Amino acid sequence: MSVMTLNEAINAALAEEMRRDARVMMFGEGAALKHRNLQTEFGIHRVRNTPLAEAIVAGTAVGAAASGLRPVVDLLFSPFLALSMDALINHAGKLRYVSGGQFEFPLVVMATTGSGLSMGAQHNHNLEAMFVHAPGLKVVMPSNVTDCKALLKAAIRDDNPVLFFTDMSLATARGEVHDEEYLVPLGKASIARKGGDVTLVSYGKTVNLCLEAAEQLAANGFAAEVIDLRTLKPLDEGTILRSVHKTGRLIIVHEANRLCGIGAEIAAMVSEKAFDALTAPVVRLTGPDVPSPASWFLEQAATPQVSTIREAALRLLEQAAAA
């Protein structure tokens, strides 16, 4: 194992996959600057800067993917994805189906998002659920450096379009990565901490907040299980359901806006498939229906905190004790 930052892990995953497969290439606005070492190793054809034009960057990736390449494009900040929606939703997501399965679209679209750096609403917007809603796409968002490298490698090898989100506040976080070949398959959640009293489901950086809350709950004598979804689509329903059957209590935590978010989907899925197992109403701790504010103070107010997660869990557990 080596220790590196999340950004370095992304670079390492790209390097390994580009070395393994000549079809893998990388482009985006400033991509060749961000990954100068990759351009040196793989040449100017495979690592490219692009014009500041998200629609054609994404569209070019779609066309290239249908024609034998395996492009990875960096669209920088998640809100910029709005400019590339036609290529991603109408083309990458639909044309395999519309063509009756004649084409595959093996491409990865990277974008960063997340609170903590006061980026403001047009550079920070957790849009994951919008892409989950679109057929034909897969959606990944790692919570740590180890998974980030392993998930990105799996995303590059996947024959479908994958939206790969990273939280920008984790960009310089350090963690261990495998030196040997190691992949985390898409669609498989991890149990970040085992426990039998309450299930905390999250993804991205709020997983780490759930782990801190679980540590504090342990001091109160409660064992929280923390599930890191890692992939939002396909969703690992089995891991969530098994945990809910064990604990009977479910709290879903994410930074993205509340309405029609991943939390809503999980709450619906659990009520359909494990209603009898629930001993308390499902709780969602999410960002409000508000654009991301720039002010650090307001940004924190919009983001689930360790204290709110802990308090929500205690409310559920103490209600149970009182009953």
Add this chain to the structure above:
Amino acid sequence: MLDAMLRIRAYEEQLVRVAGPNHPGTCTAVGQEACAVGVVHALEPRDRLLTNHRSAGHLLARGANPGRLIAEVLGRSHGYCKGKSGSRHISIKELGIVLTSAIAGGELSMATGVALAQKLGYGSPGGIVAVFFGDGAACEGIFHESLNLAATWDLPVLYVCENNQWQGFVHRRETMRTEHISTWAQKFDMPAVVVDGNDAEAVHAAAREAIAQIRRTGRPYFIELQTYRQRGHCEPDDQTYMDVVELKHWKLRDPIALLSERLTDAGLLGAPDIEALRRHAAADMEAALLFAQASPWPSAADLITDVYA
């Protein structure tokens, strides 16, 4: 070329009869057959095509089976896309017709990527990419992004703008200050020519010249074909919004009539020969329709297949 144009006309006239009431939204390119045949007949098998919602001419000129095309329009299992496309976004991988988009400009957004793959030795190496779109798509921002990237990255793209004067239900005069889309293309540092899109021979000659140059230079080339959409935006359409004088003017310049006249004047074909070709085309389309109508619906299980690889 005349035979190919007659077959396209026969196909679309039948499409109007069959698809009009039950498949509203079917788009035709009646009057634009010279554009399709003139360009597509200049391409080689290793070349790739991207087209749009008004694509029947391009597909048939490339050799598509009309029975499988109609089956697709009717949503049947023998359609090229198993009935999942319908009329507006039919792709045929085996003919090199990659990626058809019903979003105006969608084909422009993907053409650069297909060309990049060709350039880097994937897809069909050595081939060029021809992308068909209209004056409407040229008003989309993606038009400018596509041309800029193709010029900057030296991509082998033949941009074919069929300027048919209509953008849905709105005439081009209401949407742009220029007469010619090619004046925009020239600004991106690529050759851009305007050709009479109703003159099949002129279109073909221009396409051959453009394709030869793209193969030589590896750089994009722009052809604007001046033509006219003789029917409405999509079926059914009463065309009451169209200028009858303008429509009449262009119908007098019908591409099939123009080429027929030229061939008969030159003594290459007689009127009975042309009539025979017309009847033959109509009979073929009748047989194609019977094939399509006999094709079964897809099974309900097909609903959820082909979403993911």
